Amino acid sequence: MDEQKKGTRRRGEILEEAIMNATLDELDQTGYAHLTMEKVADRASTNKAVLYRRWSNKSELVIAALHKFIPKIKREVPDTGNLRDDMYVYLQALIEPLKKVGAQTIRGLMIEPTVWRNLAAAIAQIPSGKWENKLTAAMMAIMKNAEKRGEVCLERLSPRIISLPVDLLQYELITKQEISDTAVAEIVDEIFMPLIRYSQTADK
Structure with missing residues (x-):
């Protein structure tokens, strides 16, 4: 969807946040195999050229979204007593x-x-x-x-x-x-x- 035509042009962190959320939504609803850059762009109300300027393929896009939102591995060492x-x-x-x-x-x-x-x-x-x-x-x-x-x-x-x-x-x-x-x-x-x-x- 063309953001300029809709008058909702977004930049920087706001746009990236929308793309990351759209990526996770696509993963949840359609799965990795069926996820495409076009579908993510449409869900984020932008166009795929915007995505390709930041990520060269869907694997890079998905990894970026997971890195941003998925909880990081905890490094604390447990001490339960045994x-x-x-x-x-x-x-x-x-x-x-x-x-x-x-x-x-x-x-x-x-x-x-x-x-x-x-x-x-x-x-x-x-x-x-x-x-x-x-x-x-x-x-x-x-x-x-x-x-x-x-x-x-x-x-x-x-x-x-x-x-x-x-x-x-x-x-x-x-x-x-x-x-x-x-x-x-x-x-x-x-x-x-x-x-x-x-x-x-x-x-x-």
Whole structure:
């Protein structure tokens, strides 16, 4: 729709807010597969040329909208009093924003070539040898709390074991494009905690 003809020309943040809201509405009502730049423009009462000046394709537009409105992943480290519950609460906090995005949208984004190219470029810029990032730092904080309580001895745990729950969560997302509460419980109770218990008793 031509804003100039309607006399409702908008600029800057006001226009962007309308476009972002229209994008989320389209995702909710039609899904990622059927979302088009034209439909978003029509819903936002603008024209698609306005969108293409800011975003080169629908995946960039959707990612921008999700980044603006979807709650950010919480970085707080839980301290429930035991390792099992700390790990479960932390993993649940990680997947909560993904539930709001929805499996269909995640699946659609992950098959977009531009998304994979951007992801590969971002990975290439990560300095080699830097094992610790925000997620692994949080995992280490959880494990240090557990060590203070006498639940684990960190010297008996490799970085790979400590990062395992997050690694499995990422694998679940890549292969299934969604992460269920059941999957989180299985990662914690059937894989991570038994491995922790084994690592603390092996070779004693």
